[in-house]
Amino acid sequence: MISKTTFTALMLFMLFFSNAQNSISGTVKDNAGEPLAFANVVLYGAHGSITGMASSEDGIFSFIDLTDGAYQVEVSMLGFKVKKSEEIVVSEGNRSQTLNFSLELETLDEVVVTQKRPVIRQTAEKLIVDLETSELVNTNLEDVMKKVPGVLVRNGSLSYAGQSNLRILINGKTTDFMDVNTLLRELPAENIAKVELVQQPGAEYDAEGSGPLINIILKKNVKLGTYGSIRSTLGYVEDVLYGTSVSLASYKNQLNWQLGAGYSRWSWRDDLFLSRKVLDETYDQASISPFDPESLRANARIDYYIDGKHTIGTGVNRIQSMSDRVTKNSTTISDATSTETLFTDNSFDRDRTTLILNPYYEFDDEKNKLTLDFNYVDYTYGNVNNLFQIGESTIDYDNQRYFQDATYEVLTYSGDYKRTINDDFSVSFGSRFTDVTSDSDLQSLTQNGQGAFVNNMDQTNRFVIDEEILAFYGKVNAELGDNWSFSGGLRWEESKTIGTSVTQSETRARNISKFFPSASLSRKITNALGADLSYSYRIQRPDYGSLNSFVYFYDPFTFEEGNPNLKPAFTNSYQFSLTYEEQPFFSVSYREVSDALFQVVTQNDASAETSRSVINLANYNNLSFSFFGPLNFIDGLEGYTGVIVNYNEYRSENLSPELNLDKWALTWFTSAEYTLPWEVNAELSGWYSTGGLEGQIDYDWLAGMDIAVSKKLLNDRLKVAVEFEEILNKTFQGSINYNNVNATVESDWARQNVFLQLSYSFGSKFGKQKRRGNASKEIQDRINDNN
Numbered sequence: 107m108i109s110k111t112t113f114t115a116l117m118l119f120m121l122f123f124s125n126a127q128n129s130i131s132g133t134v135k136d137n138a139g140e141p142l143a144f145a146n147v148v149l150y151g152a153h154g155s156i157t158g159m160a161s162s163e164d165g166i167f168s169f170i171d172l173t174d175g176a177y178q179v180e181v182s183m184l185g186f187k188v189k190k191s192e193e194i195v196v197s198e199g200n201r202s203q204t205l206n207f208s209l210e211l212e213t214l215d216e217v218v219v220t221q222k223r224p225v226i227r228q229t230a231e232k233l234i235v236d237l238e239t240s241e242l243v244n245t246n247l248e249d250v251m252k253k254v255p256g257v258l259v260r261n262g263s264l265s266y267a268g269q270s271n272l273r274i275l276i277n278g279k280t281t282d283f284m285d286v287n288t289l290l291r292e293l294p295a296e297n298i299a300k301v302e303l304v305q306q307p308g309a310e311y312d313a314e315g316s317g318p319l320i321n322i323i324l325k326k327n328v329k330l331g332t333y334g335s336i337r338s339t340l341g342y343v344e345d346v347l348y349g350t351s352v353s354l355a356s357y358k359n360q361l362n363w364q365l366g367a368g369y370s371r372w373s374w375r376d377d378l379f380l381s382r383k384v385l386d387e388t389y390d391q392a393s394i395s396p397f398d399p400e401s402l403r404a405n406a407r408i409d410y411y412i413d414g415k416h417t418i419g420t421g422v423n424r425i426q427s428m429s430d431r432v433t434k435n436s437t438t439i440s441d442a443t444s445t446e447t448l449f450t451d452n453s454f455d456r457d458r459t460t461l462i463l464n465p466y467y468e469f470d471d472e473k474n475k476l477t478l479d480f481n482y483v484d485y486t487y488g489n490v491n492n493l494f495q496i497g498e499s500t501i502d503y504d505n506q507r508y509f510q511d512a513t514y515e516v517l518t519y520s521g522d523y524k525r526t527i528n529d530d531f532s533v534s535f536g537s538r539f540t541d542v543t544s545d546s547d548l549q550s551l552t553q554n555g556q557g558a559f560v561n562n563m564d565q566t567n568r569f570v571i572d573e574e575i576l577a578f579y580g581k582v583n584a585e586l587g588d589n590w591s592f593s594g595g596l597r598w599e600e601s602k603t604i605g606t607s608v609t610q611s612e613t614r615a616r617n618i619s620k621f622f623p624s625a626s627l628s629r630k631i632t633n634a635l636g637a638d639l640s641y642s643y644r645i646q647r648p649d650y651g652s653l654n655s656f657v658y659f660y661d662p663f664t665f666e667e668g669n670p671n672l673k674p675a676f677t678n679s680y681q682f683s684l685t686y687e688e689q690p691f692f693s694v695s696y697r698e699v700s701d702a703l704f705q706v707v708t709q710n711d712a713s714a715e716t717s718r719s720v721i722n723l724a725n726y727n728n729l730s731f732s733f734f735g736p737l738n739f740i741d742g743l744e745g746y747t748g749v750i751v752n753y754n755e756y757r758s759e760n761l762s763p764e765l766n767l768d769k770w771a772l773t774w775f776t777s778a779e780y781t782l783p784w785e786v787n788a789e790l791s792g793w794y795s796t797g798g799l800e801g802q803i804d805y806d807w808l809a810g811m812d813i814a815v816s817k818k819l820l821n822d823r824l825k826v827a828v829e830f831e832e833i834l835n836k837t838f839q840g841s842i843n844y845n846n847v848n849a850t851v852e853s854d855w856a857r858q859n860v861f862l863q864l865s866y867s868f869g870s871k872f873g874k875q876k877r878r879g880n881a882s883k884e885i886q887d888r889i890n891d892n893n
Contacts, residue, residue, distance in 0.1 A: 128196045131168035132205035134161045134181050141165030142209060144331060144358070145183040149414070151175060156472060157414025160358070169414070172196050181207045226255065226746065228683060228690035230593065230626030230638035232321075233303040237295075245339070245814075245827055245863045247298065247322065248290035252791040252812065253777050254303050255690060255734055256750050257320075260810060260838075261376070261855040262287040264320070266303070267695070267730035268752035268771055268798055271317035271646075277324055278311070279464070279481055279518075288401045288427045292370060294337060294351070296865070299325040305695065306626065306640040306681055309579040309595025310522065310534065313622040316646040316677040316699050326409070332356040333869030337368075341861035344396050345373035351403075354869075362409040362419075371400045375856040380664070382849035384714045390438040393452075393661060397431035420465035429456045435661040439501070439714075449497040450662055455490040475524045483516040493659055503662050505553040506562075512546040514650070530585035535578070542573040544650045548658070568608040569654035569668075575601045594625040599645070605653050605670060614670055620645065636685045644679070646703060648672035652720045667719050675701045675722070690734040690748075702726035704756065705801050706765075709847045716847070723758040723765065737778055745778035754799045763845055771798030788815045803851055805840030825865040832857035 134145040147167040148158040152175065161167045161181075169179075174197045180190040186209035194203050225236040235254050251259050257272075258265045263286075264272050274281045274289070281289060304311065304319035311319065334354035341347045349370025356363055373396070380391040403426070409419035433452040438445060463482040469475065491508040522536035550565035581595035600619040606612070626640035654668040676699070683693035702723040709716045730752035737745045755768040775793040782788050792811040797804070811834050816827040838853040 127170060128172040128174065128201050129168060129170045130172065130177060130179060130194070130196065130203045130205065131166070131170075132179075132207065134165040134167065134183075134207045134209065136186070136209055137211070139208075142183055142186075145181055145186075145209070148180045148182075150178040150180065151472060159360075159414075171413070174198065177203075179205055179207075181209065183209060186211060226690065227688045228638075228685045228693075230628050230640045230683070231304060231306045231308055233305065233690055235301045235303075237298055237300060245295055245829060245861065246291055247293035247295065249812075249814070249829070250295050250298055250301060251290070251320070254301055254320075255746055255748050255777075256732060256773075256775060257303065258773065258775065258793050258795070258810070259290075260808070261853075262290060266318055267728070267732065267750050267773075268754050269317040269697075269728060270800065271315070273315045273317070273319050275319055275321045278321060280312075280483075288399070288425065291372060292349075292351075292368065292401055292403060292425075293322070294353075296335075297324055297353075299323045306624065306642045306679060307644065308593065308624050308626075308642070309581045309597040309622070310536065312538070312577070313597055313599050313620075313644045314647060315644055316675055316697070316702070326362075331869065332358070333867065335865055335867045337863065337865045339370070339861060339863045341859060343373040343856040343859045344375045345398060347371055347373045347398075360411045362411070364407045365405070367404045369400070369402050371398060373398050373856070375854070377854040379852040379854075380716075380849055382709070382716065382847065384709065385711055387439055387441045387714070389663065389714060390440070391661060391663065392436045393433050395431065395433040397429055397454075399427055399429040401425065401427045415469055415471050417468045417470070418466070420463070422464070423462040424460070426457070426459045428458075429454065431456070433660075437501075437661065437663060446500045448499045448501040448503055448662055449495065450499075450503065451492070451494050451496050452661060453492045453494075457486075457488045459486045460484070473526050475522075475526075477520075477522045479518075479520045479522075481516075481518040481520075483514070483518075485512075485514040485516075487512040493661070505559075506659055507551040507553075507559055508658065509549040509551075510547070512544065512651075514542065514544045517541045532583045533581070534583075535580040537579075538575075538577045540573075540575040542571070542575075542650075544571045546570075546651065546654050546656075548654070548656045550657070563609075565657040566609060567654060567656050569656070569670075570606045570608060571603065571650050571653065573601060573603040575599060589630040591628045592626070595623070597622040597624070601647070603647075607655060607670070610655075612670075616673075618645070618674060634687050636688070638681075638683045638685065640681045642677075642679045644677045646675040646677065646699075648674065648703060648720065652703075663715050665715065665717050667717055669719050669721060672703065672720060673701050673722050675699050675703050675726075689736065690732070692734070693732045695728075695730050695732075697726075697728040699726040699728075700724070702756075704758075706761075707802055707842055707847055707849075708845070711846060716849075721761075723756055724760055725755075725757045727753075727755040727757075729753040737776075743778055743780055745776065747774070747776040747778075749774050752798070756799070756801075765844065767799060767802070767804075767844075769797075769799045769804060772796045782815070784817070786815055786817045789813070800840070802842050802844060803840040804843075805838060805851075807836075808838060809834050809836055820866075823867045825863075827861075827863045827865075829861045829863075831859040831861065 134142045136142055141164045143161060143163040143165060145161040146158060147161055149156045149169050159167055176193050176195050178191050178193055180188065182188040189207055189209055191205050196203055227234045248259055251257050251264060256266050263270065266272060274286065300323040302321040304321055307319055334352065337351045339349045349368065351368030353366040375396045377395060378393045382389050405423045407421040409417060411417050431454040435450045435452060437448045461484040465480050467478045489510040493506040495503040495505060518538065518540045520536065520538040524532060524534040526532045547568040548566060550562040551559035552562045553559050577597060577599045579595060579597040583593045585591050598621050603616045605614045622643045624642040626638060629637045631637055652668055652672060653670050655670045657665055657667045659665040677697055679697045681693060681695040684691045703720055704723040705718055706721050707716060707718050730750055732748060732750045734746060734748040737743045737747055750773045753770050756765060758765040773793060773795045777791040779789045790813050794809040795807060797806045810832065812829065812831045814827060814829040816825060818825050835857060840851045842849045842851065
């Protein structure tokens with residue numbers, strides 16, 4: 107720990123040293139002449155802010171090693187008026203400049219209250235929901251996703267415009283090996299700076315995926331001082347749930363560190379009812395599955411700002427989720443003359459652990475930005491599964507046991523460089539190399555007549571995958587006059603995948619080398635109205651689990667099996683959008699996917715078993731129209747509403763019989779905020795869908811609604827939030843009619859839930875102002891843009 111005396115001596119040494127080179131230095135004091143520690147000091151050049159720092163405990167600041175030119179210095183601090191110097195010139199004849207600031211206290215009527223609703227902007231490539239300065243009622247990432255226009259949240263899953271194949275990124279990095287449900291519930295809303303719905307990913311993104319990306323940009327610690335928060339949640343779903351977390355952060359001098367930890371025990375339910383015809387018999391299957399998952403998480407991050415240009419840092423995250431779950435299955439088989447029943451319990455003991463390590467280096471000046479990044483992911487999964495007959499069943503069944511163990515190790519090396527030529531033109535390019543090793547082992551045991559469990563060689567399999575992906579990309583951004591702008595990129599990826607079934611002594615290799623172009627063109631029609639046209643080409647590789655030729659039973663008559671013959675799918679995506687004052691107004695998008703990855707349900711009439719497996723379809727097409735509008739024309743109301751009309755089409759002539767599914771659907775959505783008496787913030791989000799296609803299932807209308815209120819107390823340190831979630835009692839109901847499969851499906855989950863959350867902030871924060879155009883906000887913007 108650097109003492110006050112030592113730190114002041116270092117600052118004085120810098121002042122002395124700066125006399126030999128171009129520098130600007132000085133002091134920050136109040137009207138009484140007392141030094142102001144940790145004031146925000148920002149240095150501006152000809153093209154905006156260059157760098158920033160905090161004054162020392164004696165109010166000293168110094169910027170050294172400056173190039174010849176004209177500069178301004180701006181100083182700000184909580185409770186004081188912002189002050190900016192006149193322009194000063196540093197040159198060979200005048201290398202050292204000294205500025206002494208005296209800040210005046212700020213009066214209450216000069217403070218601007220933080221805006222309530224998030225800022226929503228639409229670009230040619232993505233829709234951005236900026237939460238940095240908004241007053242959040244929400245408690246976690248799942249709630250924040252309800253603020254993204256068109257994104258529907260249902261039973262812990264996300265969809266957009268009839269597509270459920272959304273990929274979630276955090277700061278541009280994959281979450282493929284995280285438990286998505288845990289991520290949605292556990293990531294605090296106050297940690298999120300922006301949510302980007304990337305509809306047309308540019309060349310800088312991995313080409314992986316066929317639907318939109320959701321990029322979660324986390325806040326960096328830009329508040330000077332040391333502070334933290336404690337967050338506790340209590341709720342009732344199927345049972346009492348609870349959780350608590352603590353975070354601590356410090357930003358002082360050049361060192362910025364953050365720590366966090368949390369534990370939660372949730373209560374959930376996921377029920378499935380299936381009724382199907384098998385020749386002359388009817389099979390009514392029910393699976394009732396309450397469960398109480400637990401999660402433990404810990405994270406740490408440190409950033410060291412070497413100077414105004416160079417930064418190094420690292421982050422580490424560990425998430426462990428555990429679930430003991432017992433699903434009660436019942437199967438009733440009936441025909442014209444008889445009825446038989448089979449009762450089973452399917453018990454799960456699951457444990458998932460994800461460890462992520464992310465060191466980086468960054469160089470950033472007015473013209474150049476270079477980022478070198480390493481990301482390490484270690485994912486382990488263990489599951490013990492028992493499928494046993496229980497009760498007074500009239501059908502005999504051989505009990506089954508499954509032991510699943512899987513490990514995934516992902517190493518990603520990346521380098522990205524951006525050169526800003528001028529205000530109208532920039533180029534960027536980069537490279538990424540990813541090495542994935544996965545080892546998945548499924549041991550299947552069946553109970554014999556003597557009561558012993560013996561290996562079922564037809565189902566047991568160990569599958570190992572080694573994959574390498576090398577990518578290079580380049581991209582240009584150009585402003586063409588006052589009204590036109592263009593962005594174009596080209597990405598090349600080469601992947602080498604080797605899959606080995608150790609049990610069956612079989613190896614399959616797949617090599618793919620392709621270019622993936624992307625481009626967008628924007629036109630400013632009037633001062634308020636704009637138009638965007640964009641295109642992207644992408645690849646969706648089969649997930650590693652689907653390539654394993656396993657067989658896994660969920661109940662005695664329903665199982666899932668892998669498909670080692672899967673091929674990647676390729677997507678051409680087009681979008682046209684109109685914006686009003688940079689907000690989304692209207693868009694039409696079209697996606698055509700060849701060799702689409704599709705989960706198909708089949709039935710064996712001889713054994714009466716149904717199975718689901720991923721296959722390649724010949725074609726999948728998605729067409730959507732969206733309309734969006736703000737709600738602020740209603741006095742006191744903030745938010746938005748909109749409608750999406752989409753068309754899904756699945757075709758495959760290669761299947762027998764030929765698969766031919768298509769359907770139009772309409773979805774209405776809204777999110778509204780309102781301030782109640784006593785400064786209570788209230789929020790309502792809701793949606794309604796006329797139905798549609800979810801893969802092979804043709805489902806009926808659905809709707810959802812959530813209400814939340816929050817209030818700040820104790821000088822805004824304590825926040826109390828209450829949320830009523832899944833208020834409407836409407837289950838998912840649909841049907842499957844293909845070949846010999848004639849079935850109705852009903853899915854039910856926990857609803858009419860209530861949550862209470864308490865968040866308490868403690869410690870000292872410097873420079874967190876609520877005024878427009880303050881210096882700390884400039885620093886925040888620069889840091890946040892670097893995510």
